[in-house]
Amino acid sequence: MKNYTDNLYKLLSNEEDARACKPLDDSACKVVPHNFSITLFSQLFSQFADALLNPKVTLPWLLQSLQVPAVFISWLVPIRESSSLLPQLAIASFIRKLPLRKWVWVFGSLTQALCMLALITISFTLSGSDAGLAIIGTLTIFSLARGFNSIAAKDVLGKTIPKTQRGNLSGLTASLSGLATVLFGLFFMFSDSHQEQTILWALGLAAVMWLLAALSYGQISEYKGATDGGKNGLKAALSKFRMIYEDSNFALFLLTRTLLLCSALSAPFYIVLASEQAFDFAVLAIFMLVSGAASLVSAPIWGRLSDLSSKRVMALSSALVAINAIALYVAHVFLPQIFSSIWFLPLLYFILSVAHQGVRLGRKTYLVNLAEGNKRTDYVAVGNTFTGIVLLILGSAGLLAEQLGALSLILMFSSLSLLAIISSYFLKD
Secondary structure, three states: OHHHHHHHHHHHOOOOOOOOOOOOOHHHHHOHHHHHHHHHHHHHHHHHHHHHOOOOOHHHHHHHHOOOOHHHHOOHHHHHHHHHHOOHHHHHHHHOOOOOOHHHHHHHHHHHHHHHHHHHHHHHHOOHHHHHHHHHHHHHHHHHHHHHHHHHHHHHHHHHOOHHHHHHHHHHHHHHHHHHHHHHHHHHHHOOOOHHHHHHHHHHHHHHHHHHHHHHHOOOOOOOOOOOOOOOOHHHHHHOOHHHHHOHHHHHHHHHHHHOOHHHHHHHHHHHHHHHOOOOOHHHHHHHHHHHHHHHHHHHHHHHHHHHHHHHHHHHHHHHHHHHHHHHHHHHHHOHHHHHOOOHHHHHHHHHHHHHHHHHHHHHHHHHHOOOHHHHHHHHHHHHHHHHHHHHHHHHHHHHHHHHOHHHHHHHHHHHHHHHHHHHHOOOO
16 A cells, blocks of 8 residues: 555655655654545545535535525525634634544544435435425534534644645645546536436435545544644633734735635626526536536646745636636626527636636645644634634625626625735735
8 A cells, every 4th residue: 555655646746855845754754655645535535525515506406406495595605614614713722632633534524424414314305494404404514524624634734744745735636526526517417317316416426425535534644743732612712813913924814815705705606697597407517517627627737836836826816716707797798698608607617616726725725834733723723713704794795696686796706806916915925
């Protein structure tokens, strides 16, 4: 097994010397090739599972098939994201007391697999508002498990993978999971199964992927890390917020990350615009396909660029979000007939997904590289909790879709990207 992982690392790594891994200690440095490959496999499984449970595509289809009221659909993205981010200060207080933190990630992955099985059970037994409440409850538990994964993953990554390989690893993972999503999207498009059956297949496959992710992540060779300063309690967790005003660069990063939410918040309304054109079921499979293709094509490039300058990746991807929104508005004003083309909105969604990959990889790499040890854990926890609060506020704007219209909301959210370009420029390298 070790020879296989070492050879895979040599093939995928851009390092001539696998031991050029400062600031890792000597013990961790010796197993970097093994950990790189094992982390790649586990993240590949988990990200493909995430793509299958897409709150912008898969879950709305499931709720519609169960005659769930639209009010539940409007809260899918805010609950899925904010429920995993908001509790992370308290979670970090627990995690930082553990010398080995990979098992936290394994626990979170197994919990997410169980949630997929719960969604399948709900699909067979409930409908209407009852199904909506049960799905939202399950999604909340699922998101809390993602919170454990988020904290643990960044900390284990910082302990086991050198700085010069973190962006590369994330990019490769996103690209390979994108390829898997493309293949499933093609199956989705040409499947003879009914819509509900195809969605249930997606949920079942997602459960298997999270199980495989847990099994592989448990094989990481993690050495005991710092546990000093660990405290329990809400007071200790909230006190970490002082980091925002004590560290000006971290505060600027949080501002930039908040503005970068534009790519995620505007994405569902491209789907809404497509639904207004009365396209059939196949166009939603196209959206899944182009989303996976965007990861496949762009993630390795964004990952390598993030290792060179993650703040520039954030600026460039923000500019791409703005350009995409401008193109959408120009088409609406001067070429409204182009919206009837089945490929126009998926094409713009592809560009937006490319930009979102840059946003995600850039800010993730920047945050992991920002500090070492327990300070990294605190940065991740404070950043995610702060972002969860903002996301819940901004995500509520989706309830205004009927009054403002999808196009207006896309332009409103995308305008934040212009400010993100400026704020990311002033971040320290």
